[in-house]
Amino acid sequence: QSSVTLFGIVDATYAYGKGEGVGGSKKSQLTNSGYNSSRLGFRGTEDLGGGMSASFWLEAGVNNDNGAGSATNTNNQATGGAVAGIGGGQGLTFNRRSTVSLAGGWGELRLGRDYTPQFFNLTVFDPFGTNGVGTTQTLNSIGSAGAQPTGVVVVPTAVRASNSIGYFLPGNIGGFYGQAQYYMGENNDNSTLTVGTVTRNTKSDGTGGGFRVGYAAGPFNVAFSMSKTNYAFGDVEQNNVGGQWDFGFAKLMGQYSFDSIGTATAGDVDGKGWLIGGLIPVGAGEIRLSYSTYEYDIGTKPEIKKFAIGYVHNLSKRTALYTTYARLDNSGGASQALNGATTAANTKSDGFDIGIRHSF
Amino acid sequence: QSSVTLFGIVDATYAYGKGEGVGGSKKSQLTNSGYNSSRLGFRGTEDLGGGMSASFWLEAGVNNDNGAGSATNTNNQATGGAVAGIGGGQGLTFNRRSTVSLAGGWGELRLGRDYTPQFFNLTVFDPFGTNGVGTTQTLNSIGSAGAQPTGVVVVPTAVRASNSIGYFLPGNIGGFYGQAQYYMGENNDNSTLTVGTVTRNTKSDGTGGGFRVGYAAGPFNVAFSMSKTNYAFGDVEQNNVGGQWDFGFAKLMGQYSFDSIGTATAGDVDGKGWLIGGLIPVGAGEIRLSYSTYEYDIGTKPEIKKFAIGYVHNLSKRTALYTTYARLDNSGGASQALNGATTAANTKSDGFDIGIRHSF
Amino acid sequence: QSSVTLFGIVDATYAYGKGEGVGGSKKSQLTNSGYNSSRLGFRGTEDLGGGMSASFWLEAGVNNDNGAGSATNTNNQATGGAVAGIGGGQGLTFNRRSTVSLAGGWGELRLGRDYTPQFFNLTVFDPFGTNGVGTTQTLNSIGSAGAQPTGVVVVPTAVRASNSIGYFLPGNIGGFYGQAQYYMGENNDNSTLTVGTVTRNTKSDGTGGGFRVGYAAGPFNVAFSMSKTNYAFGDVEQNNVGGQWDFGFAKLMGQYSFDSIGTATAGDVDGKGWLIGGLIPVGAGEIRLSYSTYEYDIGTKPEIKKFAIGYVHNLSKRTALYTTYARLDNSGGASQALNGATTAANTKSDGFDIGIRHSF
Structure with a gap:
């Protein structure tokens, strides 16, 4: 009865990770989303006349290596997230985006689950977006389970909010x-x-907000973002600035993050990260490079530095082959590892992806 | 290879609820389905010739405020329902309807999960359908978790059956x-x-049936429904009659429910509810009004009375803005509250919705 | 923006099963997939030029009798499978297939979750495919929960692998x-x-592989398959050969399986099964017949023999009515039963399906 656009991405990658030292391990996977996030979505727009329109967007994450869906988070708190041990039982949710909008000359009002403003600079000004082994260390540090220092939790609103x-x-x-x-x-x-x-009273847990403002002209693009999410045992402030300059033969990118993550027992912990990187077009493909780092101002000041290099080869607008190599350097007690490997504190970890991205 | 219709509704609403007394609380939400139930569906029909056709219908509930799906119930018993604590892990199921049909001049045979006959009068003859803060108190009382008196369970087949x-x-x-x-x-x-x-032997638990017959002519429509579902510890009988008269300047509606819900220890509990309400067209919109009540014949005879008033403004056939205000009055020990708030026994609760419904 | 094919099957069946002896029981169901597996899928192909193409395939199992989805298995091990007790909470996953492919004159490279090579002979050379009460006993014995002798586990890769x-x-x-x-x-x-x-070290658990080679010419088709999946407490080897000859008035089929399933405490257990059967076209339908058996070389050598007969009537290419009757004969301590019934060891069980299959 109406026009619905069905769209998606299926991105499969062989991913290898290696850690060092006591407890260090290797891991081989056929996984997903090494270049772009795999997804299946439904969207459409209705013209309401007078410059107004209504639209909807339902987009589900897809783990195409095994067919499982991805959990969403219903309340921007740890209690609303994924179920432990659900494994192959995790069904599809519209975790990536589920919104309805009204738009006009005055802008757009959007309701539902969506990216947070504080996320965009991290992905837009990262040569690797936020996918695969090469993604900016800021996102790895604040948004990934198991990556934080003791007492510092994953921020449920680092990427999206319900x-x-x-x-x-x-x-x-x-x-x-x-x-x-x-x-x-x-x-x-x-x-x-x-x-x-x-x-403590938790009436405001998971409630918060943010904004992002930017300016783009010709080869230049810069943006700034601030946010705060309330938790009775430790508010989270996530702030960042990013920019890029397109020189034609290369696109230079940079970003700087300054965050504050409250903890139940250790007070507010400051985190700082930055990235510098670039994209270099080469025929039907492009080379990707970045160096990024993130440090928590807690205890022995765990810090992680990451270097990443990759190449994407476009077979068509919709289909690309890609590979990325990355290397992490842990210090100050940090023990992050790449691609699911484990590594001892203060050691290095490296890994690579090689895959195919097909969009529809 | 064949024609499939993709259809759905994305309805987002700000919902506020307030309770009173000891334990009374307020709650603010950006939730879904305040006017119509959010959904995503796939359906199609094949002409078999000779007046015969085959068709299918797969329709999933969507919580578009957070992207989660909704659980179904696999066996019309408590054991086949939603998993406690699954939160953001709840994936899409075709909980709203999943059927295959054969139809001809003799009618339609439909197999699978579908609405029960005993549900229709509750929604067809309610100015608020069965959505949002204004829905008929009968459905709130018998079909919503946590709303029943002690020992009276949610009826798995009040709305649908597998x-x-x-x-x-x-x-x-x-x-x-x-x-x-x-x-x-x-x-x-x-x-x-x-x-x-x-x-007790439970071979018939969750097994049952019902029927609905009606007559519609010109401005007049009336229907009657009876049903029984077996449970070893307490059969459920859900019965109702409803009707409407369209006066042109307004549509008048009424319904009466007389139910019997068996309990494990308190015997059969009778429940009675009624509703009177109407729809008044106003330009591109309509005003909605209803008064409904439900009482259980158990203990101190908990009773809830609800008054609701709302307005829907159609921006197009597919897109509407709406708001509803409702007020509950608990007596006989009842303690229901609106829009997720909590309230002390025998107090009042009020709440409102304001939202947008977009269908595709 | 691109052409996606939406496809599926909705197959509903009334299924009855009956067991004998102490603990024997009967069961009636309105279930799914009695003739073909119910599903909903999305697929598409992009022409890359030069004889190359890229394609994707996302296919979810659908329990259309109750609207639930089906779990996948994320790691080809017991830990990656379905969650116990999730019931109506099981959402849709692309458990049936989720792949991205590159193809050319050299063949096809396919990544993701897919059927295993060792599965195909079991379904291609079975008159009942692998659906319903009549399916080959080999699949029932090695691929169904609860069907194995004590200590012999379900093989996660018997049908598909992630x-x-x-x-x-x-x-x-x-x-x-x-x-x-x-x-x-x-x-x-x-x-x-x-x-x-x-x-034991389990780094290779769930890792494995297989191959299948065949030859088809005119009425003749034959294929052979071998596979091995590693588990620290018992590797699994699944091997089979199958063939068919189309005589025109009937299609004759046969298959032979020789498997070895490692167990934690009883060493490697050999299993052997075979099937002989056929399809006989009759007007707009066909008669289906098969006799199959499977025996485990453990303890008292549990063995199950199955006879099945059925008829499919095509209302169109997309829509069919069907019925199947089957009878099991347990010996050596086996106690399998049909269609969800239970039966005492060394007794018989019978059951039937009657249903409708509609594809789109």
């Missing part, structure tokens, strides 16, 4: 662009949580 | 319409359940 | 066809598992 009300500026305001978002944790106002012997 | 065989009368019999349905719980015939010290 | 890299010969090599597949369990190389007092 129950959000977002506003986007219209596209025609002289190179300026921007958005703001408010999201709700949806707890009852008499909710409490007890950690140890301390009980 | 493993069903349904028959629908053809559409051309002089204003008469009707359907009958049989559904199976699928237990082995030597299954047993022990509650306390009592062990 | 994390696979597959290669298919091109289609134009004089009647020969073939494929090979390698799949990964994706454990870290220092993973261990302890059973009782024995600890």
Whole structure:
């Protein structure tokens, strides 16, 4: 009865990771999303007349190496996330985006689950986007389970938020662009949580917001973002700035993150990261390069430095072959490893991806 | 290779609820389905010749505020329902409808998961359908988790049943319409359940059936429905009658429910509810009004009365803005609250929705 | 933006099973996939020029009797499979197939979750495919939960494998066809598992591979397959040969399986099965017949013999009515039963399906 666009990406990659030292291990996988995130989506737009339109967007993450779906997070809190041990039982959810919008000359109002404003600089100004072994260390440090120092939790709103009300500026305001978002944790106002012997009211847990403003002109693009999400045992502030300059023979990118992650017992922990990298077109492909780092101001100041190099070869607009190599250097007690391997504290880890990305 | 219709609804709403007294709380949400139930579906029909056709219908509920799917119930029993604590891990199921049909001049035979006949009067003759803060109190009382008096369980077949065989009368019999349905719980015939010290055979648990007959002519429409579902520890009988008269300037609706819900220890509990309401067209929109009530004949006879008023403004056939306000009045020990709030027994609760419904 | 094919099957069947003796029970169900497996899928192909193409295939199993999805297995091990007790919470996964392919004159490279080579002879050379009460006893014995003798586990790769890299010969090599597949369990190389007092390294658990080669010419088709999947506590070898001859008035089929399933405590257990059967066209339908058997060389040598007869009536190319009757004969301590019934050891069980298959 109406026009729905069915779209998606199926990206499969062989991924290898290796760690060092006591407890270090290797891992081989046929996994997904090494270049772009695998997905299946449905979207459409209705013209309402008078410059107004309504639209919807339902987009599910797909683990095409094994057919499983991906969990979403219903309340921007740890309690609303994935179920431990669900394995092959994890069905499809529209975890990547599920929104309905009204748009007009005044901009766009968007309701539902969507990217947070504080995420975009991390992916837009990263030569590797946020996929695969080469992605910016900032995202690996704050958004990945198991990567944080003791007591520092994964930030549920580092990439997306549920129950959000977002506003986007219209596209025609002289190179300026921007958005703001408010999201709700949806707890009852008499909710409490007890950690140890301390009980606190958690009515605002998972509630927060952020904004992003930018300016793009010719070869130049720069943007700034700030955000705060409330948790009774430690608010999270995620802030960043990023930019790029397109020299034609190469595109230079950089980003800087300055975050503050509250913890239940260690107070607010500051985190700082930066990235510098670039994309170099070569015939039907491009070379990708980046160096990124992230450090937590806690204890022995765990720090991770990452170098990544890769090449993408486009067989068509929709289909590409790619490979990436990356190497991590842990210090200050950090023990991150690449591609699912494990490594001892203060050692190195390296890994590579080789895969195919097909979009439809 | 064949024509499949992809269809759906994305309905997002800001929902606020407030309770009173000791334990009373407030809650704010960006939730879904305030006007129509959010969904994604696939359906199609094949002409078999000779007036015969085959068709399928697969329709999934979508929680578009957070991207999660909705659980189905596989066996019309508590054991076949949603998993506690699955949160953001709940994937899409075709919980709303998953059927295959054969149809001809003799009517339609439909197999699979579908609405039960006993549900339709509750939604067709309710100005608020069965969505949002204003829906009929009968459905809130018998079909919603946590709303029942102690010992009275949610009825798994109040709205839909799995493993069903349904028959629908053809559409051309002089204003008469009707359907009958049989559904199976699928237990082995030597299954047993022990509650306390009592062990009973549960081979028929979740097995049952119902019918609905009606007559529509000009402005007039009336229908009657009866059903029974077997449970070793308490059969459920759900019965109702409803009707409407379209006066042109307004559509008047009414319904009456008389149910019997068996309990493990308190015997059969009678429940009675009624609703009176109407729809008043106003330009591109309509005003919605209803008063409904439900009472259980158990203990102190918990009773809930609800008043609701709302307005829907159509931006197009597919897109509408809406708002609804409702107020509950608990007595006899009841303590229901609206939109996820909590309230003390015998107090009031109010709440409102404001949202957008977009269909495709 | 591109052409995606949406396809599927909705197959609903009334299934009855009956067992005998102490603990024997009967069961009635409205279930799915009695003739063909119910599914919903998305697929497409892109022409890359020069005889090359890229394609994707995402196919989900659908339990259309109740709307639930089906679990996949993420790592070809017991730990990556379905969650116990998820019931109506099981969402859709692309458990049936989720692949991306590159193809050319040299054949096809396929990555993701797919059928294993060792599965095809079991379904291609079975008059009942692998669906419904009549399917070959080999598959029932090695691929179905609860059917194995004590200590013999379900083989996760009997039908499909995740994390696979597959290669298919091109289609134009004089009647020969073939494929090979390698799949990964994706454990870290220092993973261990302890059973009782024995600890073993499990880095290769769920990793394995297989191949299948065949030859088809005119009425004749024959194929051979071998495979091995590693598990620290018992490798699995699944091997089979099958063939058919189309006499025109009937198609004769046969298959022979010789498997070895390692167990944690009883060493390698050999299993042997065979099937003989046929398809007889009758007007718009066909009669289906088969006799199959499977025996484990363990303890008292449990053996199951199955006889099945059925009829399929095609209402169109897409829609068919069907019925099947089958009877099992257990000996050597076996106690399998049909269609969800239970039966005492060394007794018989029978059951039937009657249903409708609609494809789109």
